[in-house]
Amino acid sequence: xxxxxxxxxxxxxxxxxxxxxxxxxxCSDWSNATTRRVVMxxxxxxxxxxxxxxxxxxxxxxxxxxxxxELFLRPPTRLLDGxxxxxxxxxxxxxxxxxxxxxxxxxxxxxxFKEAVASREAQDVAALEDKLGRSLLKxxxxxxxxxxxxxxxEELLQRRYIDSVPLIVPLLDKESRNITRKLQQIVHExxxxxxxKLKRKGRLFRDSFLAxxxxxxxxxxxxxxxxxxxxxxxxxxxxGEFLGPDGIQIPYKLMPNAGMRLYGGAQYxxxxxxxxxxxxxxxxxxxxxxxxxxxxxxxDIHDGTNYFRTACVIAVAKARDTFEPFLHQISDARRxxxxxxxxxFDKESIGSINQREDSKCEEALMxxxxxLKSM
Numbered sequence: 001x002x003x004x005x006x007x008x009x010x011x012x013x014x015x016x017x018x019x020x021x022x023x024x025x026x027c028s029d030w031s032n033a034t035t036r037r038v039v040m041x042x043x044x045x046x047x048x049x050x051x052x053x054x055x056x057x058x059x060x061x062x063x064x065x066x067x068x069x070e071l072f073l074r075p076p077t078r079l080l081d082g083x084x085x086x087x088x089x090x091x092x093x094x095x096x097x098x099x100x101x102x103x104x105x106x107x108x109x110x111x112x113f114k115e116a117v118a119s120r121e122a123q124d125v126a127a128l129e130d131k132l133g134r135s136l137l138k139x140x141x142x143x144x145x146x147x148x149x150x151x152x153x154e155e156l157l158q159r160r161y162i163d164s165v166p167l168i169v170p171l172l173d174k175e176s177r178n179i180t181r182k183l184q185q186i187v188h189e190x191x192x193x194x195x196x197k198l199k200r201k202g203r204l205f206r207d208s209f210l211a212x213x214x215x216x217x218x219x220x221x222x223x224x225x226x227x228x229x230x231x232x233x234x235x236x237x238x239x240g241e242f243l244g245p246d247g248i249q250i251p252y253k254l255m256p257n258a259g260m261r262l263y264g265g266a267q268y269x270x271x272x273x274x275x276x277x278x279x280x281x282x283x284x285x286x287x288x289x290x291x292x293x294x295x296x297x298x299x300d301i302h303d304g305t306n307y308f309r310t311a312c313v314i315a316v317a318k319a320r321d322t323f324e325p326f327l328h329q330i331s332d333a334r335r336x337x338x339x340x341x342x343x344x345f346d347k348e349s350i351g352s353i354n355q356r357e358d359s360k361c362e363e364a365l366m367x368x369x370x371x372l373k374s375m
Contacts, residue, residue, distance in 0.1 A: 007038075014042040020085070020156065021049040028059045028072060030079040030089075046080065051089035052149060057120065060127045069131045073140055085156070088139075090149045093120045121145035216264035229261030232270065250274060278326055285318050 014021050021043055025033045036051070043049050053059070053072075063069045074088055095116040097106025107113040125144055129135055142148055216223070223229075230238070232255055252258040256273055257266070295313045296305045 011038075011042060014039065017048075019048070020153070022052060023049050024052050024054050025089075026054050028062050030072070030075045036080075046084045048085060050085045050149075050153070051080065053089050053091045055093060056091045056124050056144070057093040057127070060124070060131060063131055066132050069128065073128070073143070086143075086152060088143055090152070091124070091144050092146045092149060093124050094146065095120050117146055121147060217268065219265050223263060225261040225263070229263045230267065231261055232258040234261075235267075250277060275326060279323060282322060285322055287314060287318070 013019065021039055023035055023039045023046075025035050027033050036046075039049055040046065059072070060069075063072065073091070077083070080089075095106075095113075097113075097116075099105060099107045099110060099113045101108065107116060121144065125136060125141065128144065136144070142152075232252055236249075254277065255270060257270055260266075262270055291314065292310070295310045296307075297310075299306055
C-alpha cells in the first residue's frame with residue numbers, strides 16, 4: 001500500500017508539463033529498463049525526461065566485450081523508445097556510506113563526501129577506458145559522473161529561464177499595473193472615510209441584501225440551481241435527517257420535488273411539506289383535568305372564567321411542546337438559504353397565537369370543544 005501511494009505521488013508530480021523528469025535506471029540492458037516504462041505513461045516521447053543509469057561502478061565489470069560497453073554508453077534510439085533530453089543517457093556512481101558524526105557514518109562532513117564522489121567518478125572513467133581500450137570521447141566524458149549531470153541540469157534550467165523571460169516580463173508588468181491601480185483605489189477610499197459615508201454604504205449594503213433575500217424567497221431563476229440549489233438528499237447529507245415522531249426517516253417519494261435542486265422560497269416550501277407531513281401524523285397530546293383547571297384562572301374584570309382564553313392557552317402550550325422539537329429540526333443548517341426564514345416564520349406563528357388570545361383559530365375552537373366536554 002505504501003509503495004502504491006509513493007508511485008501515485010510521483011506520477012502526480014510528473015504530470016506537470018513544465019517539470020523535468022529524472023528517470024533513474026538500474027540496469028545494464030536498455031531494452032529491459034523498467035522505470036522508463038512508468039515514465040512513458042506520462043511522457044510517451046521522453047521529450048522532457050533525462051535518463052540516468054545509476055550504479056555504474058557495479059555494471060562495468062559485467063561487460064565482457066568493448067562492444068557491449070559501446071552499446072551501453074550510446075544506445076540507439078530504438079532501445080530508448082523516444083527522444084530523451086540530452087540525446088544520450090547519463091551514467092553515475094555514488095559511494096556508499098552516510099554522512100554524520102555517529103558511529104555508523106563513513107563520511108564526517110559534506111566536503112569529505114563530495115571528494116569521495118569525485119574520486120568515484122574518476123575511477124569510473126578509468127574503468128570505462130580500460131574496458132573500451134581507448135580514451136573516452138569528449139561527448140562521452142560529458143555524460144559520466146554526478147558532476148556532469150549537475151552541470152547539464154543547471155544549464156538546462158538556465159536556458160529555460162532565459163527562454164521564458166520574454167513571456168514572464170509582460171505578465172509581471174500587467175500584474176504590477178493592476179496592483180498599483182488597486183492600491184490607489186484603497187488609498188483613495190481610506191482618505192474618504194468618514195462616519196456619514198460609512199453609514200450610507202452600510203444602508204446601501206443592507207438594502208441590497210434585503211432586496212436580494214426578498215427576491216430569493218419570492219422566487220427567481222437568476223441563481224443557477226446546479227451551484228446554489230440542493231436536492232432533498234443533499235440537504236439530509238449536509239445537515240442531518242428530518243425524522244418523524246417514530247424516529248423513521250421520511251421516504252423521498254413522499255416529498256414533492258425531492259429530486260429537484262431548489263433554493264430560496266422553493267426550498268422553504270419543500271421543507272414545510274416535510275414539517276406538515278410529520279405534524280399531520282402527530283396525535284393530540286392528552287390533557288388532564290388539573291391542566292384545564294389551572295388554565296382557567298381569573299379574569300381582570302370579574303371572577304368568571306373565560307373558556308375561550310383557556311382553550312387558547314392550552315392549545316398554545318401543547319402546540320409548543322409538541323412542535324418545537326420539529327421546528328428545531330426544520331431550522332437546521334441543512335435548510336441552507338431558507339433555514340433562518342423558516343425558523344423565524346414558525347416562531348412568529350407561535351408567538352402570534354399567544355399574543356392574539358381572542359383569535360378564532362381552528363386549534364383554539366377544537367380545544368374549546370374538548371374543554372366543554374370535559375367539564
